[in-house]
Structures are given as structure tokens and as C-alpha cells.
Amino acid sequence: MIFKFLINIILVSNYNIGIYGAAIGNIVCNLIVCSISFFSLIKNIKLNISIKDFIIEPILTTVIMSIVAIIIKFFLASIIAKKMVTILSIAVTAMIYTIVTLALALTKKHKKEKNK
Numbered sequence: 001m002i003f004k005f006l007i008n009i010i011l012v013s014n015y016n017i018g019i020y021g022a023a024i025g026n027i028v029c030n031l032i033v034c035s036i037s038f039f040s041l042i043k044n045i046k047l048n049i050s051i052k053d054f055i056i057e058p059i060l061t062t063v064i065m066s067i068v069a070i071i072i073k074f075f076l077a078s079i080i081a082k083k084m085v086t087i088l089s090i091a092v093t094a095m096i097y098t099i100v101t102l103a104l105a106l107t108k109k110h111k112k113e114k115n116k
Contacts, residue, residue, distance in 0.1 A: 004029040057104050065097045 007028060011021025041047055072089045080088075 003032075053108075061097055061100045061104070064100050065093045068096045069093045 004025060007025035008022050011017050011025045012019065014021055017024065042049060069089045069092075072092055073085055076085045076088065
């Protein structure tokens with residue numbers, strides 16, 4: 001808690017960052033707490049967690065979804081209203097995220113069946 005307070009003061013007082021420093025500080029502190037908890041669980045409970053399954057694949061799906069959202073915004077921003085671009089972007093990226101997640105799950109299932 002003290003660490004979070006200090007990061008927030010440092011970042012918020014930076015003129016270039018301003019109020020966004022509070023959000024950045026909050027995210028950094030939550031990532032640190034999450035990482036400590038995650039590695040503590042792995043160490044103490046002997047969890048067999050794959051970094052690929054729980055870190056790399058979610059990041060991959062998020063990056064793909066973000067790229068699609070940026071492409072949609074870039075191409076449609078000048079054609080249709082801003083609100084419609086936002087709604088369309090959210091709908092399409094949610095579908096893309098679901099498709100990529102299902103594709104990765106099917107790939108894992110196929111690999112498990114192949115190894116048997």
C-alpha cells in the first residue's frame with residue numbers, strides 16, 4: 001500500500017503524465033501483487049501451470065483483437081459516424097477474440113489427442 005502511494009505521488013506529480021499517473025501506478029502495483037501471488041502459489045502449492053497457456057496465449061489473442069480494432073477504426077472512421085465505428089469495433093473484436101480463443105483451444109485439444 002505504501003509502495004502504491006509513493007508511485008502515485010511520483011507519477012501524478014510529473015507534469016507530463018498528470019492524472020494518468022494514478023492509473024499507471026495502479027496498474028503497475030496490481031501487476032506486481034499479481035506476479036508475487038502467482039509465483040508464491042506455484043512455489044508453495046506446486047502448481048503445474050504452463051506460462052504459454054496462461055500468459056502467452058491471452059496476450060496473443062488480445063494483440064490480434066487490438067490490431068483488428070485499430071484497422072476497423074482506421075478504415076471506417078471517415079465513412080460512418082464515430083459512435084457506430086465504436087459499436088462495430090467492439091462487436092467485431094469480441095467475435096475475433098472468441099474465434100481466436102476457440103481456435104487455440106481446439107489446437108490444444110488436437111495436440112493432446114495426437115499425443116495419446
